[in-house]
Amino acid sequence: MTQAPTPTPDTVRRLVRALLEGGGASGSGPEVRPVAEDGSPFTWWVGARHVLRLAPDAEATLRRRRELRLRDLVHPHVPVAVPTSVAHGEWSPGLAYTLDAKLPGDTAEEHDVSAVGEADLAGLLRGLREVPPRQAEALGVPRAAPRSLEALRRMAVAAAERLARADEFDPARLHQLTPLGAAQLAAQPATAVLVHHALYGEHLLVSADGRVRGVLDWTATVLGDPAEDIAGLALAVGSGAAVRAATLAGYGARPCLRGLWLARCDTVVRLADHLKGTAPGRQDPEALSLPRTRLRRAWEAILLERVTELREDGGSGAAGADEEG
Template sequence: MDNAAKVPDASALQLLESLPQVLKPVRLQRSSEGGEHIVWIVNDSLVLRLPVEQTDTSTLLREKQLLDLIRKDGGIARLIPWCVGIGSWPSCRNWQYALYHKVEGISVEHAPEAVTNMTEDDLVAFMTSLKKAPVEEARKMGVPTGETVNDDQLIVAALGALRRLEANDQLQASALRKVKLVVPMNRHDLDTSTSTEQVLTHADLKGEHIFVGRDGRVTGIIDWSDAQIGCPSFDISGLAISVGARMAARVARRVGYSAGIVSRGLLMARSNSLVYLDEVMNAGSDYPEWLIRRQLERACEDVEAS
């Protein structure tokens, strides 16, 4: 067995039937989402997650401890998934797994029309809580420090990708015009001056990870395996590809982030989306093309100056 993706549903069922937390009979459905994890929905009430890479099995425990820390902020506790248990799978090479309560609602990727002003309010509360989270406690848990954002590298990568996409006629004219309006030609065209503030970040926010109810209220933020301590622009970027650059900028400003941090977050979203699309179209990447194009469109929304 080289990786978790080769774990058959029958084996997962065998594990779940041995767990006292799981009601019997067990109903199991493999999820199409997961990325770095293979995921099963269990009885429509639980989620079984198995990391594809098992090189560092401490990550699941660290994630649980981090979620417990964030949940201490009662204002957003309902948005943080509950981990039912973490364990080792003896019949599957002792692979580590985590069992979570399933978040209610639907992801904003599947239902972008469900996003409302209440979504924005909840995202403000969420980002504010992360900004106030005790960084040193998270660091002691082993939460890593993220890489420093290099504006020049982002712009160079974005422009290179844009040139290839344009030369190969891989962007519609309307999309091309929009991209050219918002992607800077050099760092001097963009104010990303900012403090060295470091906060706790989710660091993998995207539409598949933000869940909302019918009224637009956020019901949960899932998959914290990439959480890190770093520049808040990482999460602003994630919001931009999830709910659009306009709402992402409004959320960040309401939280109290500077114009420079907001600009850097939008630059990251736009640059990364262009690079990912270029990789799909010209380098054989298996990213879903439709998803990357949708994220690029959201990230390239025009934003009112603060």
């Protein structure tokens, strides 16, 4: 596979000057700067009104091109904004770019979501469920099999022991999810819907009053388990807000609790991965800040888990709760 060239500010300026000035070469063009704080060269702010995303390889090019069509399909179904492209093409042979209009709002890492914002998230989840799967498949959106919660639980149990040695997490908290409980929360057949699959804080645009105004980055979207988006929201806005939004969207206890435990197990495993190979007292607090914050959000105690028991005797509980509300 051909190695993609590394985009430079000059590369980006030449591209956007041609796009925004109709091909003219005069003037210095708009200010350009990398979006990521780490200086990643494939996503750039262009002035105050646009964002340029450059695909680094053939796989990303395929996702970028599919995203353009997918956003048009999703837009009529959801109550929040999705990005719109003002130009697209190739920035290097075989490698795609999209120049999108910048959406207003900051990320959910900067603003808390209000009660009205939770209703916006409910509308988002409801709208994704309404997108016809056949139309999504026709655009090339792949199907993704549900993850095994029991396999993830076992990984989290091992990771929790490592976190306990680093004084980061009490592994007894995972005892709430038993093997039988994980089996009860297995994904149900014939429940695949359109799943954004990356509803993290950096992809949710939230206004200062707590409303959710837009959702970014639809490149990871699949047809699959709706609990994955509930899990993503738990990492972004906390388990309480995520479950309230999912319940308002019409999801019952099983998918809500499944999403909750996917998020909790994921955060334990990911924090342990970040700590792996790092000597005690030598960790980078900044690098660990987001994994720790996501773990805290996912492990918020919520009312639903107090009133919906995961019974060892196989009696009533999550498995007997409403499937989809």
